[in-house]
Amino acid sequence: MVLKGILHEDDARRAFDAGVDAVVVSNHGGRQVDRSIAALDALVRVREAVGPEPTVLMDSGVRSGADLFVALALGADACLLGRPHVYGLALDGAAGVSAVIDNVLAELDLTMGLVGAATIADVTRELLVEG
Numbered sequence: 001m002v003l004k005g006i007l008h009e010d011d012a013r014r015a016f017d018a019g020v021d022a023v024v025v026s027n028h029g030g031r032q033v034d035r036s037i038a039a040l041d042a043l044v045r046v047r048e049a050v051g052p053e054p055t056v057l058m059d060s061g062v063r064s065g066a067d068l069f070v071a072l073a074l075g076a077d078a079c080l081l082g083r084p085h086v087y088g089l090a091l092d093g094a095a096g097v098s099a100v101i102d103n104v105l106a107e108l109d110l111t112m113g114l115v116g117a118a119t120i121a122d123v124t125r126e127l128l129v130e131g
């Protein structure tokens with residue numbers, strides 16, 4: 001069972017205590033509470049709270065491979081794409097969805113190459129600088 005919509009570290013702890021297999025840190029693409037906390041900020045707190053082992057996924061606002069890179073560096077095991085899939089679908093059907101995924105993965109690959117990260121395990125927080 002995967003529980004989606006987690007934005008608070010206490011809820012993440014409760015979810016894993018209750019036996020979920022994974023959580024998705026998400027503000028549902030910013031479509032629920034206006035001015036909600038950014039999912040990326042919540043991701044940092046959730047990962048710090050639950051430790052390195054539990055599976056933590058993330059979505060809301062991932063648009064490029066560089067966005068994916070940052071989320072992975074901040075502790076996501078993987079990310080979900082919401083609206084980009086739909087944009088690809090509207091433009092070119094199934095091929096458009098494939099193109100969206102291929103482009104995001106190519107951007108991730110490029111970003112990793114440029115920063116010297118050979119594997120996903122090398123994508124760590126040390127590669128980021130606080131703005």
Ligand SMILES: Cc1cc2nc3c(=O)[nH]c(=O)nc-3n(C[C@H](O)[C@H](O)[C@H](O)COP(=O)(O)O)c2cc1C
Pocket residue numbers: 004005026027028029030031059060061062080081082083084
């Ligand atoms: C039109 C639309 C409808 C959605 N409906 C739901 C929903 O019923 N339940 C839900 O958990 N998330 C819903 N979402 C949120 C998505 O599942 C997903 O979390 C979000 O789109 C990810 O953000 P992104 O679009 O910025 O990638 C919806 C998103 C869109 C764009």
